[in-house]
Amino acid sequence: MTSTAKQQQGLTLITIIFILAILGFFVLLGLKIGPIYMNHSKVVNALSAVENMVDVETMSKHEIMSSLNKRFGMNYVDKVTDEDITITKHDDYLKVAIVYERVEKIMGNLSVLVEFDESFETGDK
Template identity: 30%
Template sequence: MTGIGWLLVLFVVGFFVMLLLRIGPIYLENYSIKGVLESLETEPLITRKSKVEIKGMIMKRMRINGVYDFDPKSLDIVKSPGLVTVSIDYSVQKSMFANIDVIVHFSEKVELVSN
């Protein structure tokens, strides 16, 4: 392989490494958010709590798990008799380089049934 071929290979590998370094933390943060939602399923008497209490509980768990950039407006809590539906719908935009950005959209949902 020639020198130009090696430069091309290094450029492609470097691009994907940079992409992984930019997008990897976004997915790790989403994994933490999913864990927070799933932890609500083990919470006793969660369906008896108010929306404000549930939202406060979620935000507290987010801070404990190191999720600081989460917008509480992305959180939607719907209560009905014996059922609480918590859904999170948000997007994250990160700059790759120059004027090229990466936008990743996530949507998570959990339904909590009274015990």
Template identity: 30%
Template sequence: MLNKKYQDGMTGAGWVIVLAIVLFFMFMLIKLTPAYLEYFSIKSSMASVAEQNVGNSSTGEIRRLLEGRFNINEVKSVKASDAKIKDITGGRALYIKYERRIPLFGNISALLEFENEVPLN
């Protein structure tokens, strides 16, 4: 049978380490979640524009519709002018690629890269 000394559980130092790890991941979650929520708003805006059958519309008209969706969804990281209209097999696609740099602490930042493409057919 094991000695009672080895069955006491985690020490105070062990709890501090576990708490530090949990707090670090909670901090990261709090800092990064807004960027991902905005990305999902951008994807939703692009899909909404694509659903309007704008495949034959001018680039300016597509960007105007996209800018309106960005304003409604309060997208601040990108502008409709950052979106590209690409020629793809069978039509055109709305494409956007951007980066978000989020300061964490001191001189350490998180760099998030986002990319989305939606066919306009």
């Protein structure tokens, strides 16, 4: 079997550069977005720990906020402020919600917005 050089052509230099550029973009995207989700998992763990506390229903709003802030401090959680935390409490009902968003600059004028909404409820409404 004989084949000509035209039939044996591989990737051109431009194609290789294009593929590397696309791969580089997705690696950059992963490096920028990955820490956001790692930080969010720490927020979820702190919220879960507060939910599993034995006396959470009897705690005041200030005590719940303080407990969350201590857990955020221990886990180096940043970008979650007291304004992002909503505590609704009346009678036997308690709802703690953390709603926040992160904007991360990728490059130039390209940014990514990630929105998070986590909450738990205990007691009767």
